[in-house]
Amino acid sequence: MSESRNDQEREEKALEALKFVDDPEIGLNVVDLGLIYEIVFNEAEKKVLCTMTLTTEFCPMGDSIMANVKEALRMSLPGIEPEVQLTFDPPWNHSMISEAGLEFLGG
Amino acid sequence: MFGPTSNNPIAKTTSHKVVIPFYAYAALSFLIATILLFLSDQDFTGHYFHPHILAITHLMALGWATMIIFGASHQLVPVLIESDLHSNTLAYASFALAGLGIPLLVYGFFAFNLGWPTQVGGSLVLGAILAFIANIAISISKSKRENVHAVFVFTSTIWLLLTVSLGLALLFNFTSSVLTRNSLYYLSLHAHLGVVGWFLLLVLGVGSRLIPMFLISKYSNPRLLWVVFLLVNAALITFSLLFLFHPDADLQHIPAVLVAIALLLFAFYNRQAYKQRIRRKVDDQMKVSLLAVALLLVPSIVLLVLLCALMLTTGERADLVLLYGFTIFFGWLTAIILGMTFKTLPFIVWNKVYRHRAALGKMPSPKDLFNHRVYKVMALLYLAGFVLFACGILLPSPVLLKVGSLALLATACLYTWNVMLLVNHKPFRK
Numbered sequence: 001m002s003e004s005r006n007d008q009e010r011e012e013k014a015l016e017a018l019k020f021v022d023d024p025e026i027g028l029n030v031v032d033l034g035l036i037y038e039i040v041f042n043e044a045e046k047k048v049l050c051t052m053t054l055t056t057e058f059c060p061m062g063d064s065i066m067a068n069v070k071e072a073l074r075m076s077l078p079g080i081e082p083e084v085q086l087t088f089d090p091p092w093n094h095s096m097i098s099e100a101g102l103e104f105l106g107g
Numbered sequence: 108m109f110g111p112t113s114n115n116p117i118a119k120t121t122s123h124k125v126v127i128p129f130y131a132y133a134a135l136s137f138l139i140a141t142i143l144l145f146l147s148d149q150d151f152t153g154h155y156f157h158p159h160i161l162a163i164t165h166l167m168a169l170g171w172a173t174m175i176i177f178g179a180s181h182q183l184v185p186v187l188i189e190s191d192l193h194s195n196t197l198a199y200a201s202f203a204l205a206g207l208g209i210p211l212l213v214y215g216f217f218a219f220n221l222g223w224p225t226q227v228g229g230s231l232v233l234g235a236i237l238a239f240i241a242n243i244a245i246s247i248s249k250s251k252r253e254n255v256h257a258v259f260v261f262t263s264t265i266w267l268l269l270t271v272s273l274g275l276a277l278l279f280n281f282t283s284s285v286l287t288r289n290s291l292y293y294l295s296l297h298a299h300l301g302v303v304g305w306f307l308l309l310v311l312g313v314g315s316r317l318i319p320m321f322l323i324s325k326y327s328n329p330r331l332l333w334v335v336f337l338l339v340n341a342a343l344i345t346f347s348l349l350f351l352f353h354p355d356a357d358l359q360h361i362p363a364v365l366v367a368i369a370l371l372l373f374a375f376y377n378r379q380a381y382k383q384r385i386r387r388k389v390d391d392q393m394k395v396s397l398l399a400v401a402l403l404l405v406p407s408i409v410l411l412v413l414l415c416a417l418m419l420t421t422g423e424r425a426d427l428v429l430l431y432g433f434t435i436f437f438g439w440l441t442a443i444i445l446g447m448t449f450k451t452l453p454f455i456v457w458n459k460v461y462r463h464r465a466a467l468g469k470m471p472s473p474k475d476l477f478n479h480r481v482y483k484v485m486a487l488l489y490l491a492g493f494v495l496f497a498c499g500i501l502l503p504s505p506v507l508l509k510v511g512s513l514a515l516l517a518t519a520c521l522y523t524w525n526v527m528l529l530v531n532h533k534p535f536r537k
Binding site for chain 2: 022024025026027056057058059060061063064067094097102105106
């Protein structure tokens with residue numbers, strides 16, 4: 001129970017840090033854009049696995065966005081080794097944008 | 108919960124070293140073309156088959172539009188087809204061949220030396236196109252799924268090959284009899300294969316992907332795009348067959364009507380994409396690109412008037428032919444390049460400078476890498492220059508031609524300045 005709460009707190013911390021990583025073209029952060037699918041902690045190996053996607057499979061900015069996500073996780077979760085995994089299943093679509101993201105884009 | 112992933116599912120993006128030289132070359136070509144336009148403005152009151160007009164047209168078509176399309180294609184085709192660019196070496200080869208061939212060709216036209224300068228220049232340009240087509244064809248063949256945009260791009264390169272092959276035959280026809288008639292006779296076929304087959308088809312294919320993508324639009328309609336594709340190709344084939352086998356038949360309005368329907372459907376497609384966009388705020392670059400879609404209709408209207416004039420009167424309307432060409436090369440083609448350069452080049456430069464600088468803290472975004480105030484002034488000068496010069500051709504008015512060409516020259520200076528600012532960008536943090 002306490003481990004689960006710990007994970008939840010760390011996940012929130014990670015998501016807060018990821019809100020500083022923007023998609024350079026859209027100008028919206030990767031969390032509100034809906035690119036972050038899952039964050040899983042492995043306590044035994046002191047690792048965190050972030051599963052994310054991109055708005056298009058051949059996004060020219062993909063490398064840079066993923067590197068920024070990894071760096072944000074490393075800075076926000078000291079002592080834990082971050083790993084970023086990319087998936088296109090399911091592919092990203094507009095319904096994944098958060099309410100805050102829609103508000104940002106509509107402004 | 109999530110599907111399979113691989114270690115490196117994103118393909119590597121095309122190196123900026125491949126792409127940026129094309130952009131720089133195109134900017135320089137636009138600048139030189141507007142200088143020539145300013146110096147030769149009074150030639151636009153006469154016949155369109157004039158050495159200076161031929162030089163400016165080919166510099167705009169090849170040095171400006173084709174070079175920037177080549178550069179952008181090496182970056183965008185992988186995005187469109189979701190596959191890697193096949194070869195950087197072929198891309199360098201096409202740059203080197205075109206880069207050498209275009210000045211020779213343009214010099215030959217300007218000095219009206221239709222011997223070796225134009226023939227060697229044209230042959231080098233043909234070599235560049237073969238290298239480009241091979242690269243694009245092999246890249247597309249690796250694509251995993253059917254993609255209407257890729258079909259547009261590939262088909263347009265085939266029309267480009269036909270255009271340049273015919274153009275080269277016309278050049279050799281000046282010095283030795285290669286064709287059954289004189290070169291001037293085939294000019295209309297050469298021009299329309301290039302303008303409709305290469306530029307229009309490519310702009311429709313790439314624009315239909317990029318405009319909704321940059322607007323973050325929910326709208327998608329591949330079936331409509333297939334109809335547009337079939338209409339444009341049917342128009343090109345009909346036009347070519349009529350031209351070659353029934354030149355006297357009064358049926359030239361058929362391909363014109365087919366293209367007009369395709370353009371209206373494309374305008375409808377963009378309107379729907381615009382209406383269903385999630386990103387409400389549209390930046391200046393997108394506004395210029397959307398203006399270019401509207402400017403597509405101007406040469407269509409001029410062509411319609413030209414066809415009507417040909418039916419109702421005897422003799423050629425050289426002013427309308429000149430206006431038709433001007434609204435294509437300095438109108439919609441230039442407008443879409445002015446808009447899309449600053450939607451694509453900033454990302455290429457940003458990737459070059461910042462992709463390995465991953466760290467927390469706000470970095471400049473791609474749109475911060477060029478001067479927006481200069482861009483706005485450039486856009487206004489362009490619009491003024493385009494309208495004034497077009498009026499100058501129609502009236503005809505030497506004063507309007509001079510003022511219009513000066514405004515277009517200023518547009519090119521500001522465009523080149525912003526492109527150079529981008530290309531020479533050094534890293535900084537906000």
